[in-house]
Amino acid sequence: DIVMTQSPDSLAVSLGERATINCKSSQSVLYSSNNKNYLAWYQQKPGQPPKLLIYWASTRESGVPDRFSGSGSGTDFTLTISSLQAEDVAVYYCQQYYSTLSYTFGQGTKLEIK
Amino acid sequence: EVQLVQSGAEVKKPGESLRISCKGSGYSFTSYWISWVRQMPGKGLEWMGRIDPSDSYTNYSPSFQGHVTISADKSISTAYLQWSSLKASDTAMYYCARLEMATITDYWGQGTLVTVSS
Secondary structure, three states, X not given: OOOEEEEOOEEEEOOOOOEEEEXXXXXXXXXXXXXXXXXXXXXXXXXXXXXXXXXXXXXXXXXXXXXXXXXXXXXXXXEEEOOOOHHHOEEEEEEEOXXXXXXXXXXXXXXXXX | OOEXXXXXXXXXXXXXXXXXXXXXXXXOHHHOEXXXXXXXXXXXXXXXXXXXXXXXXXXXXXXXXXXXXXXEEHHHOEEEEEEOOOOHHHOEEEEEEEEEOOOEEEEEOOOEEEEEOO
């Protein structure tokens, strides 16, 4: 299995400030034939299913505010919230879909307001 | 509108069997794989396995292989997750989710809470 490791496990950021969450994969999730990174980010609020935010490492899902952005390639990725809003309090997960034998998630990062 | 509607919460005893369901609508059910994801109380997301409803081909995470069975009935656009003998450690929320082109998980069911307790 490809192991996904997120950092930090939890994060407290002031409203309007930048939040940065990191995700590292145990092997590259960059598919050389199409130059795409097989990496997605999800947001999960309490009592709700996860919601897709970002796919192909940097493509924002339709309807997702542009304060959310994804970056990185190969084994190191970042989710950035440029200006934290109260409604962004949630747990965030990365997931690789490079290996179709097992679509592993990171352990999650809990984002709170400072 | 794409929807995945899961069956309701279940309370079972250890050793009992269970099958939960996930009905897709608003899209061609056989054109997308379905994944199942476990979330134990207060914990993160764990990918369990997936099925291609067009031919019922499955693969499982090594952590879940042999412990659960994923199946589908394409005639009624429904996928299933089943256990033959539940354990207390199976207590969790279970989500089904749609896989686009075997890659991106774009739509999720609302979740089915399974509680196993004597």
